[in-house]
Amino acid sequence: MRTVLKSKTKEITIDTSGPITIIGENINPTRRKKLTEGLLSGRLDYVFELAEAQIAAGADVLDINVGAPGVDEVTMLPLVALAIAERFDVPICLDSSNRAALAAALKVVPGKPLVNSVNGEEASLGALLPIIKEYEAAVIGLTMDDAGIPNDPEVRLSIAGRILERAAQIGIPTEDVVIDPLVLTVGADQKAGRVTLTTIEMVRSEFGININLGASNVSFGLPDRHTVNQAFLALAAGAGASCVITNPEKLTPIIRAADLLLGRDAYATRFIKDFRKRQALGLVPDGTPAKS
Amino acid sequence: MRTVLKSKTKEITIDTSGPITIIGENINPTRRKKLTEGLLSGRLDYVFELAEAQIAAGADVLDINVGAPGVDEVTMLPLVALAIAERFDVPICLDSSNRAALAAALKVVPGKPLVNSVNGEEASLGALLPIIKEYEAAVIGLTMDDAGIPNDPEVRLSIAGRILERAAQIGIPTEDVVIDPLVLTVGADQKAGRVTLTTIEMVRSEFGININLGASNVSFGLPDRHTVNQAFLALAAGAGASCVITNPEKLTPIIRAADLLLGRDAYATRFIKDFRKRQALGLVPDGTPAKS
Numbered sequence: 197m198r199t200v201l202k203s204k205t206k207e208i209t210i211d212t213s214g215p216i217t218i219i220g221e222n223i224n225p226t227r228r229k230k231l232t233e234g235l236l237s238g239r240l241d242y243v244f245e246l247a248e249a250q251i252a253a254g255a256d257v258l259d260i261n262v263g264a265p266g267v268d269e270v271t272m273l274p275l276v277a278l279a280i281a282e283r284f285d286v287p288i289c290l291d292s293s294n295r296a297a298l299a300a301a302l303k304v305v306p307g308k309p310l311v312n313s314v315n316g317e318e319a320s321l322g323a324l325l326p327i328i329k330e331y332e333a334a335v336i337g338l339t340m341d342d343a344g345i346p347n348d349p350e351v352r353l354s355i356a357g358r359i360l361e362r363a364a365q366i367g368i369p370t371e372d373v374v375i376d377p378l379v380l381t382v383g384a385d386q387k388a389g390r391v392t393l394t395t396i397e398m399v400r401s402e403f404g405i406n407i408n409l410g411a412s413n414v415s416f417g418l419p420d421r422h423t424v425n426q427a428f429l430a431l432a433a434g435a436g437a438s439c440v441i442t443n444p445e446k447l448t449p450i451i452r453a454a455d456l457l458l459g460r461d462a463y464a465t466r467f468i469k470d471f472r473k474r475q476a477l478g479l480v481p482d483g484t485p486a487k488s
Numbered sequence: 489m490r491t492v493l494k495s496k497t498k499e500i501t502i503d504t505s506g507p508i509t510i511i512g513e514n515i516n517p518t519r520r521k522k523l524t525e526g527l528l529s530g531r532l533d534y535v536f537e538l539a540e541a542q543i544a545a546g547a548d549v550l551d552i553n554v555g556a557p558g559v560d561e562v563t564m565l566p567l568v569a570l571a572i573a574e575r576f577d578v579p580i581c582l583d584s585s586n587r588a589a590l591a592a593a594l595k596v597v598p599g600k601p602l603v604n605s606v607n608g609e610e611a612s613l614g615a616l617l618p619i620i621k622e623y624e625a626a627v628i629g630l631t632m633d634d635a636g637i638p639n640d641p642e643v644r645l646s647i648a649g650r651i652l653e654r655a656a657q658i659g660i661p662t663e664d665v666v667i668d669p670l671v672l673t674v675g676a677d678q679k680a681g682r683v684t685l686t687t688i689e690m691v692r693s694e695f696g697i698n699i700n701l702g703a704s705n706v707s708f709g710l711p712d713r714h715t716v717n718q719a720f721l722a723l724a725a726g727a728g729a730s731c732v733i734t735n736p737e738k739l740t741p742i743i744r745a746a747d748l749l750l751g752r753d754a755y756a757t758r759f760i761k762d763f764r765k766r767q768a769l770g771l772v773p774d775g776t777p778a779k780s
Contacts, residue, residue, distance in 0.1 A: 382748050383756050389749030393726070414749070418756055419763045420741060426715075427745035430722035434685070449712060453719035456674050457681030457706070464675050464710055471711045 197371050199334050199406050201257060201287035202307030208256045208287050210374060210406045210439045215455040215466070218448060219289050219310075219441040220255030221410070222246045223276070225264035232264040235272055240279055247280050252477055254448035254470060258284070259312060259441055261291035269297035274304045281305050289336075289441070295323045302331035310334045312441070313376065316341035316355035321362045328363075334372040335363070336408055339395065345378055347387070349394040352377055356399050374406045374439060375399050381416035382424070389414060389428060393435045400436035408439040411447060426450040433458060445479065489663050491626050491698050491731075493549060493579035494599030500548045500579050502666060502698045502731045507747040507758070510740060511581050511602075511733040512547030513702070514538045515568070517556035524556040527564055532571055539572050544769055546740035546762060550576070551604060551733055553583035561589035566596045573597050581628075581733070587615045594623035602626045604733070605668065608633035608647035613654045620655075626664040627655070628700055631687065637670055639679070641686040644669055648691050666698045666731060667691050673708035674716070681706060681720060685727045692728035700731040703739060718742040725750060737771065 199210040210217040223246050225232040234242045247258055258280055262272040269292060277288050278301075288309040290301050298311060311328050313336040314320045328335045337359035339345070339352035346352055356375045363373050377395035380388040392414075396407050409432050415424035429440060429447060433454035440451065452467045461467055491502040502509040515538050517524040526534045539550055550572055554564040561584060569580050570593075581602040582593050590603060603620050605628040606612045620627045629651035631637070631644035638644055648667045655665045669687035672680040684706075688699050701724050707716035721732060721739060725746035732743065744759045753759055 382753075386748070386754045386756070387751045390751035393749070419760060420745075423718075423741045424745045424748065424759075426718055427722040427742050428749050430719040431726045431746065431749055434723045434726040449715045450719050453712075453716045454723065456678070456716065457685070457720050457723055459679045459682035461674075462678045464678070467716075468711060 197405050199371050199374055200308065201310055201334060203281060203285045203287045204306045205285055206287075206307075210408075212400070212404065212406055212436070212438050214433075214438060214458060214460040216433060216437070216451050217256045217439040218254050218444050218451060219257040219259050219408070219439065220247075220250030220253075220444050221259050221412075221441045222250055222443055222445075223258060223280075224261040224291070225267070226261075232267070235262055235264060235267045235276070240276065243276055243280065244283060247284050247286075250444050251284060251286060253444040253474070253479065254452075255286070255444045257287045257289050257310065259289040259291045263292065269294050270300050273297040274301040277301045277309070278304045278306075281307070290333075293320065293324075295327065298324065299327045302327060302333055308333060310336060310374070312336045313338050314359060315339075316358050318342075321359065325363060325366050325368065329366050329368050334374065335368070336374050336376050337363075338376050339378055339399075345380065347385075347391060349391055349398055352391075352395045353398045353402060356403065360403060360405070370403070370405060374408045375403070376408045376410065379409065379414045379428070381418070382414055383417040389431070393431055396432060396435040396437055406439055407437045408441060409437045411440050411442040422446060430454045449474070489697050491663050491666055492600065493602055493626060495573060495577045495579045496598045497577055498579075498599075502700075504692070504696065504698055504728070504730050506725075506730055506750060506752045508725060508729070508743050509548045509731040510546050510736050510743060511549040511551050511700070511731065512539075512542030512545075512736050513551050513704075513733045514542055514735055514737075515550060515572075516553040516583070517559070518553075524559070527554050527556060527559045527568070532568065535568055535572065536575060539576050539578075542736050543576060543578060545736040545766070545771065546744075547578070547736045549579045549581050549602065551581040551583045555584065561586050562592050565589040566593040569593045569601070570596045570598075573599070582625075585612065585616075587619065590616065591619045594619060594625055600625060602628060602666070604628045605630050606651060607631075608650050610634075613651065617655060617658050617660065621658050621660050626666065627660070628666050628668050629655075630668050631670055631691075637672065639677075639683060641683055641690055644683075644687045645690045645694060648695065652695060652697070662695070662697060666700045667695070668700045668702065671701065671706045671720070673710070674706055675709040681723070685723055688724060688727040688729055698731055699729045700733060701729045703732050703734040714738060722746045741766070
């Protein structure tokens with residue numbers, strides 16, 4: 197199944213057959229004081245810097261999150277999203293649960309963005325699905341609801357089903373819904389990884405749709421997070437995830453390697469090309485900038 | 489299913505439920521001139537160095553291969569295997585297809601070693617299964633035969649079936665046969681990784697036995713081999729491999745991360761303990777020695 201996103205002039209397709217689509221996660225004020233300062237003062241140079249670096253490192257789509265204390269999302273989400281879309285011609289992933297901010301951004305962003313996200317709560321579905329339909333955007337649906345994030349893959353599957361059903365009722369095509377089965381840190385619960393991997397397999401098998409994953413929560417609180425994130429991305433790709441929200445500067449290589457090993461990169465052309473590009477950018481093989 | 493290996497006083501269990509057993513591959517003269525020189529002169533200090541470093545880095549079992557031009561395998565395989573087994577009290581994996589060398593080594597090695605390997609050829613099965621039975625060893629069976637390594641997972645599965653059948657006929661218990669589905673480099677054939685991963689799933693589903701994998705062929709001829717090897721080990725673990733022959737100094741961290749994500753490491757205890765140990769050894773997180 198194919199979920200098509202569009203920028204001003206280009207298309208990006210998230211495809212259940214792969215290769216994996218990378219959504220760059222770095223435009224997010226959490227733990228980026230410099231970004232918060234830029235958003236508060238209306239200066240976008242650091243936002244542009246983050247966008248450029250992520251695209252160079254392999255991002256197909258850019259996630260834009262402006263949620264920080266003191267930042268007016270309704271003003272800043274459309275402003276930043278439009279500025280990025282105009283300057284970089286890349287599809288946008290609007291990362292907010294604020295209806296007014298999303299509506300304002302959907303109104304101005306060119307092409308077909310992805311909305312990140314709705315969840316299985318009635319309040320979320322009722323508020324956001326109508327504007328997603330109105331602007332013909334695609335949407336990420338999280339497998340959680342009023343009761344939180346269930347531990348049981350069957351329950352996560354049923355929430356995915358509910359989101360798909362509500363989207364269909366309002367006229368959003370199934371292929372425009374990408375399910376994110378969510379993952380919690382394995383540092384707190386040893387079953388957390390397995391539950392998410394099983395949910396990926398179940399959602400893929402039941403609905404045949406695209407699956408997105410965030411790839412950093414899983415390692416929260418652990419040492420050597422990079423290795424845990426790498427292993428998780430490879431396992432998720434093997435289980436059937438076709439899209440990830442991650443830091444491409446660190447994790448593009450393992451994603452390209454997984455695509456290669458899953459038979460989606462003839463003669464390793466893309467893997468090798470990426471490697472050469474990273475060398476030229478001064479990024480060493482494991483994704484850490486050589487000098488920083 | 490559990491395959492029990494034994495050293496002088498200890499047991500190591502390869503278990504289909506995990507965690508993954510690591511067989512250290514470094515005692516192998518291929519590309520190690522210093523090791524060949526040691527074997528030719530009968531000096532074992534470098535062999536002991538390789539053994540010690542691998543055990544410190546997480547090896548549960550040590551593979552011993554003495555095949556090099558000018559080295560008499562029939563003398564040296566038992567000699568090196570016995571020396572390692574006595575000094576380190578670790579189960580041995582005897583890596584040879586030479587019947588006389590294996591027979592001589594099986595005669596002297598304490599405990600219950602693993603023989604690496606038989607394949608589906610009549611010549612291999614006929615020559616080696618009787619001595620494996622005689623000495624009550626376990627054995628790795630490669631899914632290849634006179635016709636080479638088949639591209640079709642179904643054919644690899646049928647070779648695995650033949651090896652298991654011949655082992656059973658001669659009285660070797662099924663749990664003492666570990667199947668290695670083999671992997672070729674994805675640099676030459678984009679389907680190579682997928683074929684192996686599918687074979688793992690099929691052999692596990694059909695026979696429920698332990699699966700071993702070598703983890704470095706897959707990246708032959710590619711840049712950034714470490715990332716490809718990491719992704720492959722995670723994918724193989726997800727598909728059902730329970731044992732790997734690899735370089736533990738480089739690849740133990742991704743293996744521990746895969747176990748953690750597959751729900752086999754409560755509170756990440758083993759992952760964190762390993763990380764601290766590697767720090768103390770001066771190995772940086774990605775497995776490269778910090779100074780070398």
